Amino acid sequence: MKHVGVLALQGDFREHKLMLERLGARVREVRLPEHLEGLGGLVVPGGESTTIGKLATEYGLDAAVRQAYEAGDLSIWGTCAGAIWIAREILDYQQPHLGLMDIAVRRNAFGRQVDSFEVDLEVEGLNAPFRAVFIRAPEIVRAGEGVRVRARHEGRVVFAEQERMWAMAFHPELTGDDRLHREFLARLVAS
Amino acid sequence: MEKGTLRVKTGFAEMFKGGVIMDVTTPEQAKIAEEAGAVAVMALERVPADIRAQGGVARMSDPKVIKEIMAAVSIPVMAKVRIGHFAEAMILEALGVDFIDESEVLTPADEEHHIDKWAFKVPFVNGARDLGEALRRIAEGSAMIRTKGEAGTGNVVEAVRHARSVMKAIRRIQGMREDELMAEAKNLQAPYELVRYVHEHGRLPVVNFAAGGVATPADAALMMHLGMDGVFVGSGIFKSGDPVRRARAIVRAVTHYNDPEILAEVSEDLGEPMVGINLDELGEEERMAKRGW
Numbered sequence: 001m002k003h004v005g006v007l008a009l010q011g012d013f014r015e016h017k018l019m020l021e022r023l024g025a026r027v028r029e030v031r032l033p034e035h036l037e038g039l040g041g042l043v044v045p046g047g048e049s050t051t052i053g054k055l056a057t058e059y060g061l062d063a064a065v066r067q068a069y070e071a072g073d074l075s076i077w078g079t080c081a082g083a084i085w086i087a088r089e090i091l092d093y094q095q096p097h098l099g100l101m102d103i104a105v106r107r108n109a110f111g112r113q114v115d116s117f118e119v120d121l122e123v124e125g126l127n128a129p130f131r132a133v134f135i136r137a138p139e140i141v142r143a144g145e146g147v148r149v150r151a152r153h154e155g156r157v158v159f160a161e162q163e164r165m166w167a168m169a170f171h172p173e174l175t176g177d178d179r180l181h182r183e184f185l186a187r188l189v190a191s
Numbered sequence: 192m193e194k195g196t197l198r199v200k201t202g203f204a205e206m207f208k209g210g211v212i213m214d215v216t217t218p219e220q221a222k223i224a225e226e227a228g229a230v231a232v233m234a235l236e237r238v239p240a241d242i243r244a245q246g247g248v249a250r251m252s253d254p255k256v257i258k259e260i261m262a263a264v265s266i267p268v269m270a271k272v273r274i275g276h277f278a279e280a281m282i283l284e285a286l287g288v289d290f291i292d293e294s295e296v297l298t299p300a301d302e303e304h305h306i307d308k309w310a311f312k313v314p315f316v317n318g319a320r321d322l323g324e325a326l327r328r329i330a331e332g333s334a335m336i337r338t339k340g341e342a343g344t345g346n347v348v349e350a351v352r353h354a355r356s357v358m359k360a361i362r363r364i365q366g367m368r369e370d371e372l373m374a375e376a377k378n379l380q381a382p383y384e385l386v387r388y389v390h391e392h393g394r395l396p397v398v399n400f401a402a403g404g405v406a407t408p409a410d411a412a413l414m415m416h417l418g419m420d421g422v423f424v425g426s427g428i429f430k431s432g433d434p435v436r437r438a439r440a441i442v443r444a445v446t447h448y449n450d451p452e453i454l455a456e457v458s459e460d461l462g463e464p465m466v467g468i469n470l471d472e473l474g475e476e477e478r479m480a481k482r483g484w
Contacts, residue, residue: 009446010445011209012205013209015205031446047208047209047210047230048210048229048266050225051230055443080206093265108265113267113314114195114287115194116199116203117194118193133198133202135199135202135203175198
């Protein structure tokens with residue numbers, strides 16, 4: 001059985017947890033470093049990135065996640081605020097973050113809430129379009145050398161993969177389409 | 192590509208879960224809230240405690256105040272309109288605010304009708320005292336529900352009453368037979384489809400926050416234990432002795448509501464809380480929770 005965690009400091013961690021459980025994973029809510037013990041994957045959900053970043057730093061979760069990733073134990077999947085948290089560089093704002101993935105992101109790149117949208121998105125590796133919900137979404141404005149771009153919306157990068165990390169600007173946990181959760185468990189998380 | 196869909200509205204509200212939304216009246220206060228870890232701010236001219244003290248008609252804030260606050264922070268900005276005042280809502284949508292609170296804290300503009308929230312791209316949050324009221328607001332297009340509590344009192348008792356009332360009714364409906372749901376919809380004065388949803392899922396179809404009287408980290412943790420998804424804090428922060436420390440403490444209390452050691456640590460040495468009002472000192476006509484239906 002696959003053991004994964006969902007960072008539960010703030011945001012829509014419940015939806016990720018429900019989807020992963022439906023796919024047969026054992027899921028733990030992660031709020032403190034000791035909750036990472038024995039996990040093969042960690043989903044960092046959408047929410048408010050400044051809030052998540054501050055709370056993670058205070059209790060030492062950022063260092064613990066970095067260590068577990070570098071030890072080869074943990075795969076990491078950041079959606080929306082989670083993608084901002086794992087990015088190496090955040091344009092325009094100073095805020096605490098993990099900084100592991102070789103990408104730069106711009107927050108609220110598609111506008112405020114009145115401009116939030118949903119769209120059928122072509123994702124590399126999926127056989128049919130994915131209904132993607134973008135909510136005050138970030139954009140991946142730079143992807144480093146070992147980073148594979150897997151989806152663009154109007155030419156702008158919204159899904160990227162590097163080693164055992166995914167960064168995604170949209171919310172796959174809100175649509176009920178579990179293809180990406182399935183792939184994450186099957187391909188990125190060790191048993 | 193579609194904007195303003197139900198999924199985009201309710202999905203945005205999901206992102207606030209486990210977070211604290213704080214009332215602010217100036218850009219400086221908004222920055223304090225953001226720095227403390229608030230997930231959003233509510234831009235106001237006066238906090239509820241001052242509205243209560245000063246009396247008169249309370250209306251939507253001056254757009255200038257709201258725009259200054261929007262410019263000061265990177266987190267979402269909400270603002271309030273009077274119950275039923277859809278023209279105020281049109282103005283806030285044009286300003287680009289991220290969420291509108293159709294709020295009993297302001298003086299109602301319409302005693303019979305709430306705003307038709309389906310007509311807007313911007314999402315709305317509404318107060319509710321019980322499940323019937325919550326489901327009526329959702330049927331009107333609300334994307335988020337909060338308890339009414341009794342704003343500006345610093346007294347959590349009404350928020351507790353409303354949270355318990357909603358959660359108890361949800362549990363009761365969950366245990367019903369299918370053929371009892373129509374009679375329950377009639378009793379609640381709520382649409383049958385939404386009663387069915389509650390029966391099947393054991394929760395509201397939108398997030399449900401605590402509001403109206405939260406003043407301490409322990410108040411916030413209590414509301415989370417009662418099943419609320421997050422917390423609004425109105426007068427409780429900037430009417431207290433040390434807003435910076437209190438704001439930080441309430442944010443941590445909501446995340447770690449189930450960890451008594453962290454709660455004890457963050458509750459320490461916060462200075463004076465807001466003074467607060469006992470509910471039996473308020474006349475019936477002074478109760479904001481009675482506004483709307």
